[in-house]
Amino acid sequence: MATFTVSSGTINSLTRTLPLTKNTKPHSLFSLSISLTLKASKFTLRASSMSYDKQLAAAKKAASLAARLCQKVQKALLQADVQSKSDKSPVTVADYGSQAVVSVVLQKELDSASFSLVAEEDSGDLRKEEGKETLQRIMKLVNETLTSDETYGNAPLSEEDVLAAIDSGRSVGGPSGQHWVLDPIDGTKGFVRGDQYAIALALLDEGKAVLGVLACPNLPLSSVASHNPQDPQEKVGCLFYAQVGSGTYMQSLDGSTPIKVHVTDLDNPEEAAFFESFEAAHSLHDLSSSIAKKLGVRAPPVRIDSQAKYGALSRGDGAIYLRFPHKGYREKIWDHAAGYLVVAEAGGVVSDAAGNPLDFSRGRYLDLHEGIIVTNQKLMPALLKAVKESLNEKASSL
Ligand SMILES: Nc1ncnc2c1ncn2[C@@H]1O[C@H](COP(=O)(O)O)[C@@H](OP(=O)(O)O)[C@H]1O
Ligand SMILES: [Mg+2]
Numbered sequence: 001m002a003t004f005t006v007s008s009g010t011i012n013s014l015t016r017t018l019p020l021t022k023n024t025k026p027h028s029l030f031s032l033s034i035s036l037t038l039k040a041s042k043f044t045l046r047a048s049s050m051s052y053d054k055q056l057a058a059a060k061k062a063a064s065l066a067a068r069l070c071q072k073v074q075k076a077l078l079q080a081d082v083q084s085k086s087d088k089s090p091v092t093v094a095d096y097g098s099q100a101v102v103s104v105v106l107q108k109e110l111d112s113a114s115f116s117l118v119a120e121e122d123s124g125d126l127r128k129e130e131g132k133e134t135l136q137r138i139m140k141l142v143n144e145t146l147t148s149d150e151t152y153g154n155a156p157l158s159e160e161d162v163l164a165a166i167d168s169g170r171s172v173g174g175p176s177g178q179h180w181v182l183d184p185i186d187g188t189k190g191f192v193r194g195d196q197y198a199i200a201l202a203l204l205d206e207g208k209a210v211l212g213v214l215a216c217p218n219l220p221l222s223s224v225a226s227h228n229p230q231d232p233q234e235k236v237g238c239l240f241y242a243q244v245g246s247g248t249y250m251q252s253l254d255g256s257t258p259i260k261v262h263v264t265d266l267d268n269p270e271e272a273a274f275f276e277s278f279e280a281a282h283s284l285h286d287l288s289s290s291i292a293k294k295l296g297v298r299a300p301p302v303r304i305d306s307q308a309k310y311g312a313l314s315r316g317d318g319a320i321y322l323r324f325p326h327k328g329y330r331e332k333i334w335d336h337a338a339g340y341l342v343v344a345e346a347g348g349v350v351s352d353a354a355g356n357p358l359d360f361s362r363g364r365y366l367d368l369h370e371g372i373i374v375t376n377q378k379l380m381p382a383l384l385k386a387v388k389e390s391l392n393e394k395a396s397s398l
């Protein structure tokens, strides 16, 4: 016989919402409690037995193929002369191409009838007369990438197919059903400089992140701090992935055996290294420096682009990630959903500056208090205190 356990808190909170009167008989309360117990148990069983293995395999394949496309474009971009480097079109080609590849792969691998994708790019500019040449280049690149995987055979996509694949990313997401969330190139500025960038893909189910995949083509497999750029194994890039309740894993982008990763267990903030955006326009470096000073952090900040920061933190390269955008900026869900789950499943904590969890259920934007802070459970109380003090000082100096 199966035995069910349900916390008394669940029953208490359920009974609180029921209309109990003076006339409610003890035996009816008893049967009510039994029926609630069974209902709650059914829910628990369903939630814990939910597996996203099939979606995870599809997401890893999609992100790895998109990474292959981006690597090719970045290589050509870095070899180009100065004049064509200032031309923004290679970046555009890679952004759109990556989005098209991920969309096509997910729809080929999974049930396309219920497919919903919330993604950064749309095809508006490509449908204009001046976008025609760029669209041709994207189509060629997407077809080359897809046929490099033998399972997709030789059925090239038309321009219309590519446009439709990009536009499937127009979903508005929300609190019900399943939605994929994609940033086809996160860290565009890093991509252009030849630095870090990521293909970030997450799955939301009923508003919660349940899968997170980060392909980081320029992130070394060993720690950011200790890696040896001469070692060819260091050049293959990393793939992080997490499924809710199953931990976070990392493998090389060329498919090495995955290893389970965990955030640092450091409890002394003085020894912590902290990450922030490379771009000062994306995060207030002065504010993070004031927070780090309060915590006694000795090392200088590690500034890298994209959600590669979440990946690096999930394996303990650093202990803290601070992100404080300038006033008025609204964060988008594709800039954080995948990174959030990669860190959370590796034992870390991600919250806004007031300690609230991130809420991915409200559509394309995240509504936040001030900024995003990430660290392990031991350091979070001290970090929250330092953040609060620094924000108060900043407010009183205005
Ligand atoms: N003024 C701003 N403040 C904060 N974030 C910004 C910003 N302008 C752009 N961004 C976001 O910062 C992301 C890059 O983050 P990071 O600084 O960690 O590399 C960008 O993602 P894209 O490169 O996908 O557009 C973009 O969404
Ligand atoms: Mg982004």
Ligand SMILES: [Mg+2]
Pocket (backbone or CB within 6 Å): 120, 183, 184, 185, 186, 187, 188
């Ligand atoms: Mg992007």
Ligand SMILES: [Mg+2]
Pocket (backbone or CB within 6 Å): 120, 188
């Ligand atoms: Mg962008």
